[in-house]
Amino acid sequence: xxxxxxxxxxxxxEYTLLEYLMRLDGRIASRHEIVEAVWDVNFDTGTNVxxxxxxxxxxKIDRQFEPKLIHTKQGLGYFLNVLPPA
Amino acid sequence: xxxxxxxxxQFSAIVATILSxxxxxxxxxxxxxxxxxxxxxxxxxxxTTARLFVTVEEVDxxxxxxxxxxxxxxxxxxxxxxxxxxDSLVYSSVDENQVQVSPxxxxxxxxxxxxxxxxxxxEYVGLTYAGYQGDFVxxxxxxxxxxxxxxxxxxxILIAGFLVGILLIVASGYIFAGQALQPLxxxxxxxxxxxxxxxxxxxxxxxxxxxxxQLGMNFNHMLHRLEKAFAMQQxxxxxxxxxxRNPLAAITSQLQMMLEKxxxxxxxxxxxxxxxxxxxxxxxxxxxLLLLAQSDIDKQRLLFxxxxxxxxxxxxxNELLKAQPSFHFMFExxxxxxxxxxxxxxxxxxxxxxxxxNLMDNACKFSVNQTVSIRIRVEPKAIDISFTDQGEGxxxxxxxxxxxxxxxxxxxxxxxxxxxxxxxxxxxxxxFHGGTIHLDSAPGQGSCFTIHLSRG
Numbered sequence: 275x276x277x278x279x280x281x282x283x284x285x286x287x288e289y290t291l292l293e294y295l296m297r298l299d300g301r302i303a304s305r306h307e308i309v310e311a312v313w314d315v316n317f318d319t320g321t322n323v324x325x326x327x328x329x330x331x332x333x334k335i336d337r338q339f340e341p342k343l344i345h346t347k348q349g350l351g352y353f354l355n356v357l358p359p360a
Numbered sequence: 361x362x363x364x365x366x367x368x369x370q371f372s373a374i375v376a377t378i379l380s381x382x383x384x385x386x387x388x389x390x391x392x393x394x395x396x397x398x399x400x401x402x403x404x405x406x407x408t409t410a411r412l413f414v415t416v417e418e419v420d421x422x423x424x425x426x427x428x429x430x431x432x433x434x435x436x437x438x439x440x441x442x443x444x445x446x447d448s449l450v451y452s453s454v455d456e457n458q459v460q461v462s463p464x465x466x467x468x469x470x471x472x473x474x475x476x477x478x479x480x481x482x483e484y485v486g487l488t489y490a491g492y493q494g495d496f497v498x499x500x501x502x503x504x505x506x507x508x509x510x511x512x513x514x515x516x517i518l519i520a521g522f523l524v525g526i527l528l529i530v531a532s533g534y535i536f537a538g539q540a541l542q543p544l545x546x547x548x549x550x551x552x553x554x555x556x557x558x559x560x561x562x563x564x565x566x567x568x569x570x571x572x573x574q575l576g577m578n579f580n581h582m583l584h585r586l587e588k589a590f591a592m593q594q595x596x597x598x599x600x601x602x603x604x605r606n607p608l609a610a611i612t613s614q615l616q617m618m619l620e621k622x623x624x625x626x627x628x629x630x631x632x633x634x635x636x637x638x639x640x641x642x643x644x645x646x647x648x649l650l651l652l653a654q655s656d657i658d659k660q661r662l663l664f665x666x667x668x669x670x671x672x673x674x675x676x677x678n679e680l681l682k683a684q685p686s687f688h689f690m691f692e693x694x695x696x697x698x699x700x701x702x703x704x705x706x707x708x709x710x711x712x713x714x715x716x717x718n719l720m721d722n723a724c725k726f727s728v729n730q731t732v733s734i735r736i737r738v739e740p741k742a743i744d745i746s747f748t749d750q751g752e753g754x755x756x757x758x759x760x761x762x763x764x765x766x767x768x769x770x771x772x773x774x775x776x777x778x779x780x781x782x783x784x785x786x787x788x789x790x791x792f793h794g795g796t797i798h799l800d801s802a803p804g805q806g807s808c809f810t811i812h813l814s815r816g
Contacts, residue, residue: 285671314677323692
């Protein structure tokens with residue numbers, strides 16, 4: 275994985291999560307949808323894996339770069355997009 | 361050469377060296393002393409003669425010879441010569457024809473005033489004596505019969521003492537070394553009698569205090585561990601062969617049945633499928649056994665890398681889901697790890713995954729709803745991973761034995777597949793990584809296996 279010419283090492287799950295978010299093309303994915311698609315967990319268990327992995331992914335993809343790509347929609351879920359500057 | 365002889369010989373050699381240095385020292389000191397003393401006697405003799413000859417007018421040659429020969433102090437083979445300032449012999453205590461003195465010697469005496477030397481066992485003292493017209497040279501010589509015989513006597517005594525002493529030392533050294541080593545020889549004999557057939561025998565621990573008793577005790581400890589390991593090995597082999605025999609017997613009887621008569625394609629297919637299942641069981645069993653046996657091998661040969669614990673858990677989950685789509689997994693981080701480096705452990709990926717697979721598989725198998733809940737707890741220096749099922753729980757009397765190879769709980773339903781090696785394997789793998797595995801369970805409340813792995 276490259277961003278701005280820099281190599282980013284992703285783990286298998288981080289990659290699957292990123293790929294899933296990219297395929298949504300900017301749509302918002304709920305935590306339930308993510309856990310089902312990425313972790314094969316077919317019922318919502320109130321797990322916090324999604325938070326943990328979104329956090330890891332943000333650190334690797336967004337922390338040192340602009341613009342930010344991963345966004346949280348409070349109460350709804352997460353989405354990946356290039357937002358115009360507010 | 362055995363230790364006893366070596367000890368005795370070394371001891372004797374040391375004592376012999378000391379003794380001989382001592383004897384030689386005594387002898388040479390005595391010899392020096394004898395010579396010094398004799399030289400001073402010769403010197404006073406020479407001075408007396410010279411004084412009588414040179415200064416006392418009344419004494420002439422003849423008289424002096426008589427005095428010299430009859431002196432009670434006269435020495436054996438004594439000879440006194442006096443030379444005047446022209447180096448010509450003016451007095452001799454013996455017949456003058458026998459006297460042969462080189463002018464060179466007289467010159468040396470004049471030069472050094474006094475010399476003392478030994479030649480052909482005779483001691484000589486030469487000195488100058490001041491007269492009216494110049495210095496006289498007096499030479500006196502004699503054989504130290506008394507001193508030399510004393511010295512010879514001393515030498516004989518020393519040699520005899522030395523030889524007797526050495527003999528005594530060799531003998532006593534040999535006896536003492538033998539006595540000191542005797543318990544060792546005894547233990548040696550006892551050990552030689554112990555073979556794989558009588559590992560329960562123990563050696564005598566002596567007085568329980570000294571080094572040899574320590575040796576005996578340590579050897580007994582080793583025997584104890586060996587005996588235990590040997591018994592475990594035997595039990596392991598017999599249980600393993602028992603486990604291997606059942607699927608093999610099933611395969612054999614199926615094959616025999618198939619071969620009894622011609623069957624339809626469907627029947628062949630069906631039985632081939634069943635045979636495949638049986639062989640797969642065998643393969644997984646032998647793999648497990650192999651891993652169990654391998655975990656005794658040295659760590660050096662196993663590849664240790666940085667392993668992301670949660671990723672490994674997800675990989676194990678994927679693998680299990682392929683074989684058992686009905687299994688459910690719930691993941692939970694106890695604390696939200698901010699740094700993903702906190703989830704890294706030095707370990708062997710394949711082995712750790714095997715352990716996770718076994719624990720997840722067990723938990724799902726024994727859970728009423730086929731669900732395992734997995735909690736990951738990150739601590740500053742360690743990671744705890746717990747696997748909780750919703751099963752019947754494990755009775756307390758089974759909990760102590762649960763990690764023993766081939767143990768299966770008495771209440772384990774016979775329809776739950778397994779050989780009883782999974783948990784034993786898990787424990788070996790975890791302890792291999794320097795970690796611990798711990799079971800919390802109560803009947804009716806499910807079981808929770810927790811793996812504790814310390815980080816670097």
